[in-house]
Amino acid sequence: VSLAGERGGHDNMQPFAVVQFCIVYDGLYPSMF
Numbered sequence: 001v002s003l004a005g006e007r008g009g010h011d012n013m014q015p016f017a018v019v020q021f022c023i024v025y026d027g028l029y030p031s032m033f
Helices: 016-026
Strands: none
16 A cells, blocks of 8 residues: 555645545556556
8 A cells, every 4th residue: 555645646736635545556456656
């Protein structure tokens, strides 16, 4: 499971709510992000 801070890619340019979404879903569907 990757955290938003570790990814440093898409989610640091997204709204906080989307960042939270990425944190949750990175562990399930990392290829989608």
